[in-house]
Amino acid sequence: MPQSPVQSPVQSTSVLALRITLSLAVVAACFSTAPTCSAGQLHAGAAVIDISPTQMPVLVNGGMMSRTVDEIRTTVNARAIVVTDQDDTVAIVVVDSCMVPKEILDEAKQRAARDTDIPADHIMVSATHTHTAPSAFGALGTDADATYVPLLRRKIVDAIVAAKANLQPAKVGWGSADAPDFTALRRWVRRPDRIDVDPFGNRSVRANMHAGAKPENVTGESGPEDPELSVIAFQSTAGKPIAVLCNFSMHYFGDQPISADYFGLFSEGIAKYADAQSNLSSDQSGCVGIMSHGCSGDIWKRDYVTWTGKDDLDINGFTQGLLAVAQTAYDQIQYRDNADIAMAESRLPLRYRVPDAQRLHWAQEIAATIENDLPTTREQVYAREQILLHQMQKTDVVVQAIKIGDIAIATTPNETYALTGLKLKLQSPFKHTMVIELANGAEGYIPPPEQHPLGGYNTWAARSAGLEPQAEPKIVAASLRLLEKISQQPRKTFQQQIGPAAQQLLSNKPLAYYRLDQMQSSFAIDSSGHHNHGIYEPDVLFFLPGPPTDAQKRSFVGSRSGSPGDFPANDQSQNENHSPAQMQPNRCVHFAGGRVRTQLPSLGNSYTVILSFWNGMPSDARPTTGWLFSRDHNHSVTDRGQHLGLGGSTDGDDTATGKLIFKQGDGVAVGKTVIPRWTWNQVKLVRTNTRVKVFLNNASQPEINILLSSDQTAPLPTCFIGGRSDNDSNWEGRIDEVAIYSN
The missing domain is CATH 2.60.120.200 (Jelly Rolls)
Structure with a gap:
């Protein structure tokens, strides 16, 4: 249901300061020689911080053209978990944003590191990819909102500080279930005689999003789905829920801005369910629910295989159905309190797909027609993107892996295809692996290399899809190396069993x-x-x-x-x-x-x-x-x-x-x-x-x-x-x- 337009932060400044002081004292005691806080004992804390804009109107990205809004439909939040085993501490933050660039996140991590002593390379921050949040990243026709970005950066730090302040002895467990009715391929292969035209005037679009809406034009989906809904749950040693981190591969549902989309509704729903299962009174409840974004660059809610032209579920119905699957997985979780923590990070140099001289000349001519640097057509959008890519040339991307006992979290800084997530899950040396995309950066789509020749929106060179064609296997390889490093085990080799x-x-x-x-x-x-x-x-x-x-x-x-x-x-x-x-x-x-x-x-x-x-x-x-x-x-x-x-x-x-x-x-x-x-x-x-x-x-x-x-x-x-x-x-x-x- 819609929330009130503006909610006060999770706790007032004075209460937060007192709580931080008391909680840090508890943590310090645990890290002393007290027998109740032995080495290796897991501790976890979580917090939710409102990151809704305070100045309106605000830019919203996620669309082809720029738009501003002046209404908050639901709050957007930064939801954080801090986990430590005394030897290592990591922070996990999921932000209700379409995408957040690496530069902003690096600054937030450095500030959080100063305030919490958690190393910056032990902090993971990802975006939910709601398309109805304030713009923190310039892409296509929308720029970042210069007024909103400082607030977002500060609030990410606040979320990490608050989560660390709430550290307490904890247990952790893993749950998983399939939800195939809530995710489907949106990128379909077009017939060879029905190839479409790209923004540069070339007949190159052999595959594209939503082409399956017209079955007569297509030959089938372009890749696999990943229907797994995975859950990492943290409880106090007394069984009180602390946090429930979920992950699912579904791009976004769609809502009116400002909104956290289904990610926010789901996060609230799973938190309420966890509290209810522990029979807590309202004044005792306080679980933090989080829905992180799985690998869904080629995924959406609509299954064009069975679609009749009308969608059956609204955003609330979709969320409730997905919550029912998550609740089943949650109820089967078994917990342990001695999970060891580790984290590793790699910064991988990559190049952008910059325009050649002919395309750059075309782009400059088109860009000259843009008034007030605000493109109003698709052609103008992609012309401006070519000029920006030409200026950028190269970058480095952040890849991370987190270990919590026999559970791993792998990350990509991109809108990653479901196949990429399956590559990581099926080759991970860990018993359980969650893959969170759009983490630690906003480098757009990374199709597997075989997808590039088929063209389509996910491949058109722009800040939303600008990395080199071999970016996907390089990022997968880097992620697997990190998983091997923190597990001290070799990756698995996937092989079909013989039926x-x-x-x-x-x-x-x-x-x-x-x-x-x-x-x-x-x-x-x-x-x-x-x-x-x-x-x-x-x-x-x-x-x-x-x-x-x-x-x-x-x-x-x-x-x-x-x-x-x-x-x-x-x-x-x-x-x-x-x-x-x-x-x-x-x-x-x-x-x-x-x-x-x-x-x-x-x-x-x-x-x-x-x-x-x-x-x-x-x-x-x-x-x-x-x-x-x-x-x-x-x-x-x-x-x-x-x-x-x-x-x-x-x-x-x-x-x-x-x-x-x-x-x-x-x-x-x-x-x-x-x-x-x-x-x-x-x-x-x-x-x-x-x-x-x-x-x-x-x-x-x-x-x-x-x-x-x-x-x-x-x-x-x-x-x-x-x-x-x-x-x-x-x-x-x-x-x-x-x-x-x-x-």
Whole structure:
């Protein structure tokens, strides 16, 4: 519910001063030789400080153009936790802001370090990314509000000071649950014949936010979701809640400024729930709830897979639903009081994607038309951004890792894709890992490198997305190094477990077996043991969900995968030590124009190919919907080549539309069954010398059964997955679990 426009700070100056004095005395006693405060005993304190603007109107960022408001719908806050084990102390602050630049945060950390003796590199400050908060960061058409920034900087310091003043002996615990109904991919891949125009006048937009609103224009989501809602809870040794730090990957809901968006509503709700579960009276309650921002650069609330054109939940309904999931996770938390604390920081030099001479000249001409340095069109916004990037050239970003017992917090200073968060969680050496984005800086979007060629808003060079294309893997690598440092353990290697169908495929001794489960790679790893690794060409996207258990459910993140073929990736249902993030569905790749290319010189004229596929193209969009598998010379089609695909429509002829096709030479054989778009299927191509049979979904009768002429049987070593040898009508959609056998 909306709060009153202006609330007084959590405590008055005089009360705060008294409380700080008393609390510091308690802490000093604990750090003495008193037997009740032994070394290693965890202490935690938390506080909430109102950071609402006191001078109106105020600039609000989060949009393309500049805007000011003069009303406070809900307060915005800085919520802080200080944790210590006597040897190390760390401060964690989450601020209701769209983004806060590194320079402001560095200044706040230095001031807090002077006031609390907490080292500046042991302070983490992140933004919730509400798009309805006062502007602290200049991006796109909005500048930072010069009047508000000093207040924000001071209030961040106040929050850390107040949290440290509230230190007390504590226990900590971890909880986690999936909330797939509250997060979804907002970045979708556009059809190759529906490419859009970028702000620079180039037809380059192959993927973009919210393109899924028009299914006829897209081939599928561009990456995975991360539905995990994770919880780190702190209690006093007597069981009184101190703080509950939550994390979830959902960009923002949307509200009227000034507002903390769902982050603020959730924070208040989880705090009230924690207090209520401890049966505290109103005068005893005081838990600090915090919702931090997970990796959601390509995430939003709306699931375009099932969207009917109308959203079912308002901001309160969304928050209450998410709180119900969090409460379930909270209720299962088990606490410990001897968690050791550690923190490490790295400052990583990176370059901006600065304009070349031609783009800079274009930008200068456009910028000359801007009146009062206030752009009013998208073209003017991005022209000004090119000039600013040219002036900036390079930066260094702050990456941190925090250890609280067997719990880790990893950070990125960016709007990070869900895939990046999964990379960190699944490779972290810790039992439990939370990833907080927009921490210690505001460096905008960092798409994984394979996303850059597809273009779209998240990649357009600006302060909101300006870092070099290799920024994402560099930041992931830096974060993993820090996690290794504070854990003194090596990172984990993520590998899909082998389910029943995968075991069956392997038991038949394939020449090559491509599970296509990489999070990032140049190579399609051959799991057969024969080392026939393939090469991923550009325009292939990684780690999307593979075949689902429920054939009716396409948004199957968090579920175990199954039919067709039953490929459970990490079937860990009997292992209570794994969080939802570690219980991954089967993974696959999405082809958006690229292919997997491999050399199999020992593959003769008798062979079998089995693969699972999911078509993203309307089957009447082009003469061939897409090619799944091909053997021929690269960049050409010869009479000896063999090509398996899905038929399309030519000049009104729908004979092959949506059906399997097999081509060699001038002949094309057509299957019997129309295969619906956006459904998982399995195909088996069996060639025995000159006989070719193609089976669909384990049917006993073939879709295609033809005899090839004898002069077309010479083997070819090069094989292509997800496209034809000449790059004609390459596959648009997902492919998984490709096994190739020499018969």
